[in-house]
Amino acid sequence: xxxxxxxxxxxxxxxxxxxxxxxxxxxxxxxxxxxxxxxxxxxxxxxxxxxxxxxxxxxxxxxxxxxxxxxxxxxxxxxxxxxxxxxxxxxxxxxxxxxxxxxxxxxxxxxxx
Amino acid sequence: xxxxxxxxxxxxxxxxxxxxxxxxxxxxxxxxxxxxxxxxxxxxxxxxxxxxxxxxxxxxxxxxxxxxxxxxxxxxxxxxxxxxxxxxxxxxxxxxxxxxxxxxxxxxxxxxxx
Numbered sequence: 547x548x549x550x551x552x553x554x555x556x557x558x559x560x561x562x563x564x565x566x567x568x569x570x571x572x573x574x575x576x577x578x579x580x581x582x583x584x585x586x587x588x589x590x591x592x593x594x595x596x597x598x599x600x601x602x603x604x605x606x607x608x609x610x611x612x613x614x615x616x617x618x619x620x621x622x623x624x625x626x627x628x629x630x631x632x633x634x635x636x637x638x639x640x641x642x643x644x645x646x647x648x649x650x651x652x653x654x655x656x657x658x659x
Numbered sequence: 660x661x662x663x664x665x666x667x668x669x670x671x672x673x674x675x676x677x678x679x680x681x682x683x684x685x686x687x688x689x690x691x692x693x694x695x696x697x698x699x700x701x702x703x704x705x706x707x708x709x710x711x712x713x714x715x716x717x718x719x720x721x722x723x724x725x726x727x728x729x730x731x732x733x734x735x736x737x738x739x740x741x742x743x744x745x746x747x748x749x750x751x752x753x754x755x756x757x758x759x760x761x762x763x764x765x766x767x768x769x770x771x772x773x
Contacts, residue, residue, distance in 0.1 A: 580761075584702075587748070587767070587769070588766055588767065589663075589750045589752070589764030589765050589766055589767050590702060590750070590764050591764065592761045592762070592763065595761065633702075647692075647694075647702075647704060647762060648704065649694075649701050649702040649703070650701065651701055652701075
């Protein structure tokens, strides 16, 4: 399984755009990149998933370069409520097997007023 | 929006006792998972379940653990004889399809073993 590396923590201020980059140098052809958000004492919450180029939804954007060895989660205009831990996961399609999600330590984002 | 629910939200038990953690996955989902998170540590995969059988399990999921889908809606995790180190948040998740489909997590059950 591809290992992911992301910053342990980041600080930001309300209204700023936040970009969290994740490295996954040994990503495989069948791997998808997924980001989850977790608030204290709550379950992880899906944010966005992509395979290549750019994906955007109502919450975030995900940028994936052509070599797919990294990805960047972009949160536009963060608010205090975006303070959470953000996990980058690389999930392989086992072709019929229901694989598990491998969580790393994530990036603890602190948004200040 | 449909969501995964878990009961109880907090369970306190004595070491050696059996506990059953309950989950109601999203109704049209076919794949079910249990994860745990020890305080301050990473979320760890325990087991995945599909078509009434275990698909995959981690090293953590030893003989003390079992899962069951007793009816059409519930998905349970049983710990036969709890240990102090079983104290953690236990999260249930479900997805409609396989690994590339979004897994939706429940709010968790905090298990405290005394």
